[in-house]
Amino acid sequence: MYYEPKLSFMQSLKGAKKVLKAVDGVSFDVYKGEVLGLVGESGSGKTTVGRSILRLVQPTGGHVYYGGKDVLSANRDEMTEMRRKLQIIFQDPYDSINPRFRIRDVVAEGLRINKLYKDEEDLEAKVKEALKDVKLTPPEQFMDRFPHELSGGQRQRVAIARALALGPDFIVADEPVSMLDVSIRAEVLNVMLDLKDQFGLSFLFITHDLALAKHVCDRIAVMYLGRLVELADSETLISKPLHPYTQALIEAIPVPDPTAPKLKVEIKGEIPNATDVPPGCSFNPRCPYATDRCRTEEPKLREVEPGHWVACHYAEEIWAKRSGKGVGRGNALHPVGLGHRCKRFSGLLGLVGRAAYSSGLFSAVHRFCRYYGCTFLLEIAF
Amino acid sequence: MALLELSDVRMYYRTSAGYVKAVDGVSFSVAKERTVGIAGESGSGKTSIASTILKLLPSNAEIISGSITLEGKDLITASEEEMRKIRWKEISLIPQASMNSLNPVFRIGDQIAEAIMAHEEVGKAEAMDRARELLGMVGIPPERASSYPHEFSGGMKQRVAIAMALALHPPLVIADEPTTALDVVVQAEILELLRDIKQKFSTSILMITHDLSIISELADEVLVMYAGKIVEKADVFSLYKRPMHPYTQGLLGAFPDIRAPRKRLVSIPGSPPDLAALPPGCSFNPRCPYATDRCRTEEPKLREVEPGHWVACHYAEEIASGSARGGDRS
Numbered sequence: 001m002y003y004e005p006k007l008s009f010m011q012s013l014k015g016a017k018k019v020l021k022a023v024d025g026v027s028f029d030v031y032k033g034e035v036l037g038l039v040g041e042s043g044s045g046k047t048t049v050g051r052s053i054l055r056l057v058q059p060t061g062g063h064v065y066y067g068g069k070d071v072l073s074a075n076r077d078e079m080t081e082m083r084r085k086l087q088i089i090f091q092d093p094y095d096s097i098n099p100r101f102r103i104r105d106v107v108a109e110g111l112r113i114n115k116l117y118k119d120e121e122d123l124e125a126k127v128k129e130a131l132k133d134v135k136l137t138p139p140e141q142f143m144d145r146f147p148h149e150l151s152g153g154q155r156q157r158v159a160i161a162r163a164l165a166l167g168p169d170f171i172v173a174d175e176p177v178s179m180l181d182v183s184i185r186a187e188v189l190n191v192m193l194d195l196k197d198q199f200g201l202s203f204l205f206i207t208h209d210l211a212l213a214k215h216v217c218d219r220i221a222v223m224y225l226g227r228l229v230e231l232a233d234s235e236t237l238i239s240k241p242l243h244p245y246t247q248a249l250i251e252a253i254p255v256p257d258p259t260a261p262k263l264k265v266e267i268k269g270e271i272p273n274a275t276d277v278p279p280g281c282s283f284n285p286r287c288p289y290a291t292d293r294c295r296t297e298e299p300k301l302r303e304v305e306p307g308h309w310v311a312c313h314y315a316e317e318i319w320a321k322r323s324g325k326g327v328g329r330g331n332a333l334h335p336v337g338l339g340h341r342c343k344r345f346s347g348l349l350g351l352v353g354r355a356a357y358s359s360g361l362f363s364a365v366h367r368f369c370r371y372y373g374c375t376f377l378l379e380i381a382f
Numbered sequence: 383m384a385l386l387e388l389s390d391v392r393m394y395y396r397t398s399a400g401y402v403k404a405v406d407g408v409s410f411s412v413a414k415e416r417t418v419g420i421a422g423e424s425g426s427g428k429t430s431i432a433s434t435i436l437k438l439l440p441s442n443a444e445i446i447s448g449s450i451t452l453e454g455k456d457l458i459t460a461s462e463e464e465m466r467k468i469r470w471k472e473i474s475l476i477p478q479a480s481m482n483s484l485n486p487v488f489r490i491g492d493q494i495a496e497a498i499m500a501h502e503e504v505g506k507a508e509a510m511d512r513a514r515e516l517l518g519m520v521g522i523p524p525e526r527a528s529s530y531p532h533e534f535s536g537g538m539k540q541r542v543a544i545a546m547a548l549a550l551h552p553p554l555v556i557a558d559e560p561t562t563a564l565d566v567v568v569q570a571e572i573l574e575l576l577r578d579i580k581q582k583f584s585t586s587i588l589m590i591t592h593d594l595s596i597i598s599e600l601a602d603e604v605l606v607m608y609a610g611k612i613v614e615k616a617d618v619f620s621l622y623k624r625p626m627h628p629y630t631q632g633l634l635g636a637f638p639d640i641r642a643p644r645k646r647l648v649s650i651p652g653s654p655p656d657l658a659a660l661p662p663g664c665s666f667n668p669r670c671p672y673a674t675d676r677c678r679t680e681e682p683k684l685r686e687v688e689p690g691h692w693v694a695c696h697y698a699e700e701i702a703s704g705s706a707r708g709g710d711r712s
Contacts (some may be wrong), residue, residue, distance in 0.1 A: 006459060041566065041567065042565055043564035151653040151654070152653075153653060154653070166471075166483060181423040181424055181654055182423065182593075182594075182636050183423060183632060183636045183649055183654075184650070184653060184654075185647070185649060186636055186646075186647035186648050190646065190649075198602075204457065208565065208566065209566075209641065210566070210637075211637075211638045211639065211640040212638050214638065214644060215638045215644055215646075215647055216647070235643075237643060238640060244421065248567060249567065250640065251570075252566045252567045252570035253566060253595075254569075254572075254593075254595035254598070255595055255598070255639055255641060256595045256598050256622060256634060256637045256639065257622060257639075258598040258619050259619065260598075262574075262577065263573055263599060264570075265567060265570045265571050270535050270537055270568065296444045323482045
């Protein structure tokens with residue numbers, strides 16, 4: 001099944017003539033049976049994308065195609081059908097479930113509204129089935145309880161059961177575990193992934209946690225200030241990030257290892273307000289590689305290698321420069337060719353460095369450089 | 383002598399459901415110029431420790447027993463007047479969600495100056511000068527001292543909270559979840575800042591967080607808390623290399639490592655404990671893969687299993703040597 005959400009210009013007016021471009025020209029596909037991660041920091045527009053796809057907000061423009069029809073312009077009857085198939089799990093398991101409903105009613109509500117049951121007995125059976133699917137077993141133990149009697153992780157699984165009961169094809173999961181304790185997150189995520197395999201579901205997994213996205217998602221899309229800046233399968237995105245923002249995000253992620261090098265932030269400043277998106281590439285004020293072209297011309301999202309899309313004018317050059325350095329921490333360093341210049345040592349030492357580099361004594365050179373405090377001895381100048 | 387020393391501290395909340403044992407026999411010390419991290423999830427008691435040390439407790443809280451000494455001076459028996467002098471000057475706090483702890487109707491500079499003037503005999507002008515200097519130290523342009531909190535982003539407000547905590551150069555700073563609610567890049571900047579401050583000011587830091595990845599960035603020693611007790615205590619390298627308590631192992635396993643190849647995530651079965659209704663014996667036993675009858679009846683004491691490495695588990699040695707954790711932490 002092929003879905004094509006295409007959104008452009010989500011505008012809301014703030015005061016006189018100010019436009020907040022929450023989502024500005026985002027296009028992507030979600031394939032059947034895949035978990036597509038949508039990663040970004042606050043203000044990136046990722047939650048707005050999730051809600052727009054389901055028409056929980058009405059976007060200013062664009063289309064979301066499901067089963068050949070545009071969700072955003074469907075009529076009431078078509079919408080009712082689509083709402084069954086396109087579901088959502090919210091971030092806050094304490095807020096998104098009616099505290100006055102018993103669990104059985106929380107899960108049954110959607111079924112009741114859509115009249116997807118034959119009689120009360122059938123309804124009860126369907127609710128039990130849904131609770132079993134999310135491993136809340138035995139279901140009888142949970143059905144008559146109230147939400148406040150369940151833990152956060154259990155409540156989130158009820159939210160999944162509620163979505164699942166309607167037999168959806170596609171679920172938007174908006175930060176489904178960020179409010180849960182770390183030790184129980186996997187429990188909820190593994191339920192989601194098992195259901196994906198069992199029912200052939202697709203997920204749009206919205207999160208700010210790139211490390212989590214790597215392990216949960218098949219492909220990851222990175223958003224910055226309302227635009228998509230990079231899209232690739234998870235392993236590739238993490239090991240070969242081509243957009244400077246993605247690179248910075250990865251380098252900012254702390255790892256639970258005291259022997260790993262300490263965090264170093266290479267981009268400065270904070271995310272600007274979405275009412276004041278910089279001209280050209282929205283990332284240019286913070287980008288260490290920005291040129292005049294970046295400040296005037298908005299880069300289009302283009303396929304730099306099969307399945308790997310980047311919105312950056314200099315993606316290839318930046319990668320060539322960086323892969324001489326190695327990307328992220330602990331990754332294998334890729335050998336590069338001749339013609340590299342050391343920025344710190346010139347003369348004989350620089351020459352020796354280059355020779356070592358070209359001859360493949362890469363790790364020795366790398367150790368030497370770290371000892372001397374250069375992050376990397378050899379950098380490509382361009 | 384250690385800077386701060388806690389000895390068998392117990393602090394419970396009185397509720398209609400009975401006593402909630404938030405801090406239940408905690409002992410540790412913070413030496414000068416060291417950073418101690420307290421790791422734990424909800425219900426572990428870690429934030430309660432901060433409130434207990436500073437005696438910022440609600441009316442239904444009771445310090446049942448134990449002692450807390452700051453350079454030899456007992457804090458539990460100290461009067462409120464004495465505590466007022468100690469707060470900010472000897473021990474300061476960067477509270478959780480600091481962005482919400484700034485007064486919205488006062489300018490940033492005035493708020494910092496207020497703290498300075500409350501504790502030292504200086505005039506407004508000098509206090510403002512120092513406030514501006516502090517802002518510069520945390521990476522905020524000094525001119526912004528005349529701005530209001532709402533004109534700052536979350537990351538900048540956090541920096542202001544750090545500046546305020548340092549205003550009187552206290553030897554100990556308690557940082558309670560200093561980076562939660564911040565974006566990942568801003569989080570990295572704040573951690574960098576805290577590292578700089580450690581060096582420049584030679585402060586001791588007591589860092590409280592649930593995030594084991596950021597503890598490893600800053601801490602020299604780590605305490606892992608569960609259900610109001612310390613379950614493991616070690617220097618940071620030993621803890622991450624050889625976690626011995628099943629809870630620590632489970633917690634470390636639950637953090638997805640971005641460098642590792644894609645794999646199925648692990649969690650600890652069950653849920654965080656209900657502090658008003660703890661199970662008998664070891665509080666972790668319902669969720670522990672190694673629990674035996676002894677665990678269900680006898681509470682394990684925190685003991686030194688290896689030099690400098692303390693664990694509260696009956697089977698720490700057996701688990702560390704023989705069990706197949708399937709982990710690849712070494």
